[in-house]
Each structure stands twice: as structure tokens, then as C-alpha cells.
Amino acid sequence: MSQPLEGTFSAEHSARLLRQYRYVVERTMRALGGWIALTPELSAKLLMGRHVWDLAQHCDAFGQRLPELRSHAQVSEAANPAVATFMDSLEDAEGPDQTVERLVGVYVVLKPHLLATYRDHLAHANPVYEPPTRRILARCIDDEERHIAAGDTILKYLAAGPRVIDRVSARRRHLDGLLAAAGGVTGAGLPMREALDVAVGQAELVGQAELSDDGREFIRLERATGAWPIPADLEKAQRSFADALVAGDDTALARLLVPGLELETTAWALLRGTSYSHHVTVAFARLGHQRLVKTRLDGPSSSATVLARWVSSPEGWRIAALDVAGRDGVRPA
Amino acid sequence: MDRPIAYDKLAREERFVRMRAREVAELKVAQGLPPFPDLSSRESIKERVHGIMVGELQAMEGAGRSVCDFPDAPWDFTMDMARQVWDESRHVEIYLRLLEHLDGYAGEYPETTILWRCACAEDAAARVAGVNRGLEGLACDVFNQLVHIARKIGDPVLERAVDFVLADEITHVRMGSKWLTKLTEGDAERRRRAIEFQESIDERFNLGGVRREGDHDAVSISIATDVRRMAGFTEEEIERLIKTTQRSQVY
Structure with a gap:
């Protein structure tokens, strides 16, 4: 920006974006919470358990920012009916044998998209008068990078084998299609493909240094039994x-x-x-x-x-x- | 999504053996063993730690269902339940590591789902009363005693780890007390049912007289009166719990 006070968004538009983020993040948080009991694998349970609280804090931060932008606090809004359809489909993998489908929906399709969307928003949010929103986005970006890395690790562990890889591809194709049809979580179109790839690549690097939700450690704990002490x-x-x-x-x-x-x-x-x-x-x-x-x-x-x-x-x-x-x-x- | 889910949908890896609590206790008594690990040996401590690990797993699953099942509850309720999911997931990790520390493994003892069944109450007020006050109150008793035993046998790993988990559990009881009050404001009947549910859980988890007032070394599960006060239980509630343990015969 040549003029520091030149901005891309109105306050109203900024509030609308936050309500739209809150809609998908809240639904994802509730889905992850509910899925823990329906998921047999310990590593995936721990992964979901760790991320529910981060997502709740994202929702809360978006929701608390809203009144500062002349909107009602803690309100969510689907950008369009197709976003709701996408979320319905993401949530429908409730079978005990659908852990992979659950992880693909959240960690391969939605979160990389959210990360790219937040990055795009941050790049366009004015640094002089939008620091409160920028701080929230920066925190969400940090968390999403870590989540994606941890989810990727668990998914690679659980999705070994050609039949499961086929399931991953099919699920991803299906949900990618719905997300594209919705125009992303804001309905304004998907962020550039390059931004997505950069986001995922950086997430892998960040994840390697993170300890609190390290997917590798969840896998180690899941496999720690070793040989049973059978006489x-x-x-x-x-x-x-x-x-x-x-x-x-x-x-x-x-x-x-x-x-x-x-x-x-x-x-x-x-x-x-x-x-x-x-x-x-x-x-x-x-x-x-x-x-x-x-x-x-x-x-x-x-x-x-x-x-x-x-x-x-x-x-x-x-x-x-x-x-x-x-x-x-x-x-x- | 299905809200709430049937209790038999709780998903587990094959390495866990699920049994009824009563059957486990009866089979142990038939072998001349106490129905509940009494912390008298390292093996017994390991079995207790395994039971706690499974309990933390079910607590994480239960809190997760509370996040999912009550989208119309106040937002702050969801925040507290989401925080609890995070805490419980760390507790699962802590107890898995403690099992390794004690040369044990996940699945080494049967899993009973009595805790999970309590977490399936359909009313949010009943669920927080039963889980956050009934079960997390029990956790305060068990962990307080475990910290004492760990200190006594000179196991600082066990002592320190459980001490921090206990701090979280006290917070969870406080959350339960707060939401029992808020969710039942102006609805005396709902409050009565929720408290009744909590008391039925207290009664069930007296484990046939295993939980009692007494010295850590003298009883299998000692009621942590000081910790319970810190967590917000009233003197009347503590007194009532002690009285029920004197007549409880079921497990």
C-alpha cells in the first residue's frame, strides 16, 4: 500500500468475514469434539482432543471482535447455502471405520483452505487500523499450521495401503468439489493455488518443531505396547x-x-x-x-x-x- | 450429526478388553483379591493408573460430546467444555506415559465403561453435575491419594505428574458447580434432577465401601475433604458423601 491508511475492507466487510470464519470453525470444533468418542484409534483421538480447544478459542476471538466492528458478539454466518452443504458433508463421516474420511475433511481439505484464507485476509488487512483483527488472524495462522502438520502425520500413519489411499483421494475430491462450488468459506472464491501450497509446505516445517500436539508422539504412544508379556x-x-x-x-x-x-x-x-x-x-x-x-x-x-x-x-x-x-x-x- | 449418541457407540481399538464393572469386581473377589486396586504394591498402582488412563480417555470423549451435543447452550459453556477436552487429552497422554514408567501398557487390564455411561446424560445440567461434580470429584479423591502414595514410595515422576492433573480436576469441578447453577436458574425441577443424578453417581462410585473417609494408607480410596473444599463442594455435600459411603454396598 502506498498510503498507510489506504484499506481494502470496510468494517462491515471485515465483520462479515469473521462471522463466516466463525461459522465453519464452530461447526468443525463441535464435529471434532463429537468424533473423539466415535474414533477407535488413539492417535487420532488425541489429535482431535488437542485441537478442539484451539478452535474454540478461534471462535471466541472472532466472536469477541465482532462488536468492535459494529456487529453482534459471538454470531456465526454461513457465506451461502453451499458452505452449509459443504459442512454437512464434512460432518457426515460418523462411522467407526471412517477415521480417515474425518481427518481428510478437516486436515486435508478445510484447514489448508482456512490457512490460505487467513493468510490472504492478513495480507490485505490494514496494519494501522486493523491490528486487532490481524492479531487474531496471526494466532489462527500459527495454530492452523501446527494442526495441518499434526493431521498430516496421523493421516499418513493411518492411511497406509492402496485401498485407504483410494479412500483419501475420493473423499478429498468430493469435498474439494463442494468447497469450490461454495466459493470457499467466504463464498468469494478459493485463494490462489500457490498460496495453498506455500501454506501446507510451511505447516510441515512448523510441525517438526512443535511438541504439544506432535502427531509423531501420538503415534508412538499408540504403538507403545510392544510385545505382550504372555507366559x-x-x-x-x-x-x-x-x-x-x-x-x-x-x-x-x-x-x-x-x-x-x-x-x-x-x-x-x-x-x-x-x-x-x-x-x-x-x-x-x-x-x-x-x-x-x-x-x-x-x-x-x-x-x-x-x-x-x-x-x-x-x-x-x-x-x-x-x-x-x-x-x-x-x-x- | 447424531446428537447425542448411544453409549454403545464408544469406539475402541481391538487391544482393549471391555467388561462390566460388576463382573470385573466379582471375578477378582472370587480369586481372593480386592475388587479395586488398593495401591499396596507397584502392580496395584499400575492397575490403578491404567484405570485412571481409561477414565481420562472416557472423560475426554464425554467432554467432546458435550461440545457437540449442546450447540444451543450458552457459548461460555461450550468454551469450558472445549477447555476440558484439551485438559483430558493431555491427561490421557500423561497417564499413557505413566503406564510406560510403570512398565505397563494400554489394554493391560479390562476397561469398564461405567464412567462413559454417566457422560451420556441427555440434559446438559445433569451431565455437568454427574461428570464434573460426581466423577471429577471422585478423581480429586483418587489423585490426591495417589500423590500421597507416590511421595511415600519415593516416585517423583508419579507424584509431580498427578499433582498437575489434580489441579486441572479441581478446575473441572468448579466448572461443574458453575454450570449446574447457571443452567438450572429458575428451574428448580431441572436442578433437582441433575443433583439426583450426581448423587446416584456418587453412590455408584463409592464402590461398595471402597471409597471412605480415612487415612490414605488405611483405605482404598480416601475422600479428599480439603481438595473437595477447594473445588467448591460445600461442607454439607462433603458430609453427605461421607455418610453415603458408610452404607454403600454396590459397585
Whole structure:
């Protein structure tokens, strides 16, 4: 600007932009809060848990600035109905097996767009009479850079594998299309592609130095279990049990039960006849002197998770209870 | 979005084993063990820490649902719940690290969802009364005792980390007291129902007499009367809680 007091926005326009930001940020904050309980993966839970509060503070800052711009405090406004449609679609991934879709919507589509939009706004907000707005935008930009970096790290971890990568692409295409149709969160069009790329690139750099919501640390905590301390004799009995489940060998299974427990009265009756090709131990827990072992059975058309409670006896480890913990259950991401 | 969600939609990785609290307690008693870890050994402390980690996880999930489920509540209510989500997510991280410190791992003991069920109350006032005052009050008792035990056994890592978590929990109880009052202003019936819900949770979490008034070393969970006062519980409320622990038989 050649003249320091030359400005791009009216106060009214500035207030409208803040209401429009507040609309998408508030909905995103509420969605992230609600999704934590619906998301199985610990790393993604922690990621969302960290960012809900930052987004609440962004909303609050936008909302408190509004009366200073002759508008009502804490009011949100969708730029147009298509923005509301975009947000409806972003929020609709509520299944326990849709963590990737949730993360793509927030961390790959919306947040990079918001970051570029905030940067664009900051570049055009007058430094003499708009410092209150500029300070808010600067704080939001810092947070969004960190969020995007952390989200990218978790998404790369959860979205390994070609089928999941296809889901990422499909989800991104769908939401990118809706966002473009809305003209971005302000309805005024998407910021320049270059601005988006610069924003994402800088976010990756910032994220590497950040500790409080470092996605790598969330992943480490998720994977920290290592090898389960299963006693050798129990591991042997567990393998025989799981092999018998896959083989459908009732006689071998019955031999592993404590005296008095009939195979027919256990949950095995629900699974008998289903074809499973392999098994994997997915959980190992202590219950006093007893042990709980969860086994996932996978077959060509179905899967099941079986929970066995093992007790140690003079004859070796035996199963005191056998339950089906889940059928055709949700797999990670 | 679905608001609120059914309690059985709580999502977990496969490595967690979910069981009913009553079943866990009964199976332990049948083995001649206390129904609730009594902090008498490092193994017992680890089991307690695991239970707290799972509780923090459910508290984070519950506070997150409060952010999501009540879009028409006052904005400041949402702010407090969002802050609590952040606090609880850090608490989960702290307790995951404490589990590592104690050579444990996530999923080492069964998870019970009794806390999460309490966080599914449909009314916001009942939810803050039950979760922020009932459950976070219990957390004050448990953490205050854990800080004491950690100091006694010379574990500064455990002592310092839990001390900071306790400070957050006191703040959460205060939030609960504030919002119980504000949300039920001019609606005595709503307030009565919310307090009744909180008292039912207090009763449930007396854990069959496990929580009691007494010395940290003498009882499994000692009621932290000083901390509760600091958090804003009245003398009458503390007295009533102590009385209920003397007759509670359920867990």
C-alpha cells in the first residue's frame, strides 16, 4: 500500500468475514469434539482432543471482535447455502471405520483452505487500523499450521495401503468439489493455488518443531505396547485354541475348557460353521491371576473377535469363559 | 450429526478388553483379591493408573460430546467444555506415559465403561453435575491419594505428574458447580434432577465401601475433604458423601 491508511475492507466487510470464519470453525470444533468418542484409534483421538480447544478459542476471538466492528458478539454466518452443504458433508463421516474420511475433511481439505484464507485476509488487512483483527488472524495462522502438520502425520500413519489411499483421494475430491462450488468459506472464491501450497509446505516445517500436539508422539504412544508379556505355556495353549477355532475342531476346543464348561454353552455356538482362514491375537489383559486373550478370526467373507478368559490349573491353562466380542468388526482407520 | 449418541457407540481399538464393572469386581473377589486396586504394591498402582488412563480417555470423549451435543447452550459453556477436552487429552497422554514408567501398557487390564455411561446424560445440567461434580470429584479423591502414595514410595515422576492433573480436576469441578447453577436458574425441577443424578453417581462410585473417609494408607480410596473444599463442594455435600459411603454396598 502506498498510503498507510489506504484499506481494502470496510468494517462491515471485515465483520462479515469473521462471522463466516466463525461459522465453519464452530461447526468443525463441535464435529471434532463429537468424533473423539466415535474414533477407535488413539492417535487420532488425541489429535482431535488437542485441537478442539484451539478452535474454540478461534471462535471466541472472532466472536469477541465482532462488536468492535459494529456487529453482534459471538454470531456465526454461513457465506451461502453451499458452505452449509459443504459442512454437512464434512460432518457426515460418523462411522467407526471412517477415521480417515474425518481427518481428510478437516486436515486435508478445510484447514489448508482456512490457512490460505487467513493468510490472504492478513495480507490485505490494514496494519494501522486493523491490528486487532490481524492479531487474531496471526494466532489462527500459527495454530492452523501446527494442526495441518499434526493431521498430516496421523493421516499418513493411518492411511497406509492402496485401498485407504483410494479412500483419501475420493473423499478429498468430493469435498474439494463442494468447497469450490461454495466459493470457499467466504463464498468469494478459493485463494490462489500457490498460496495453498506455500501454506501446507510451511505447516510441515512448523510441525517438526512443535511438541504439544506432535502427531509423531501420538503415534508412538499408540504403538507403545510392544510385545505382550504372555507366559510361554499360555501362548502355546492360546495357539492351540486359535488353531482349533480356525479348523472348527470341537474336540480340541472342548479339551481346553475348564471342567464343567460345555462348548455348547459358550459363544462358539454362534460362530460354528463360519469359514475362517487365519487368526491373530489382538489383546492380552490381566484380571487378577487370570488372563484375557482376544483373538481375531479372519475369513474370506467374514471376521469375528473372540474373548477367552484363561485360568491357570494343575493341568495347564484352561478357558473359563468364551465370548464373541465382535463380528465383522471395525478394522483400524 | 447424531446428537447425542448411544453409549454403545464408544469406539475402541481391538487391544482393549471391555467388561462390566460388576463382573470385573466379582471375578477378582472370587480369586481372593480386592475388587479395586488398593495401591499396596507397584502392580496395584499400575492397575490403578491404567484405570485412571481409561477414565481420562472416557472423560475426554464425554467432554467432546458435550461440545457437540449442546450447540444451543450458552457459548461460555461450550468454551469450558472445549477447555476440558484439551485438559483430558493431555491427561490421557500423561497417564499413557505413566503406564510406560510403570512398565505397563494400554489394554493391560479390562476397561469398564461405567464412567462413559454417566457422560451420556441427555440434559446438559445433569451431565455437568454427574461428570464434573460426581466423577471429577471422585478423581480429586483418587489423585490426591495417589500423590500421597507416590511421595511415600519415593516416585517423583508419579507424584509431580498427578499433582498437575489434580489441579486441572479441581478446575473441572468448579466448572461443574458453575454450570449446574447457571443452567438450572429458575428451574428448580431441572436442578433437582441433575443433583439426583450426581448423587446416584456418587453412590455408584463409592464402590461398595471402597471409597471412605480415612487415612490414605488405611483405605482404598480416601475422600479428599480439603481438595473437595477447594473445588467448591460445600461442607454439607462433603458430609453427605461421607455418610453415603458408610452404607454403600454396590459397585
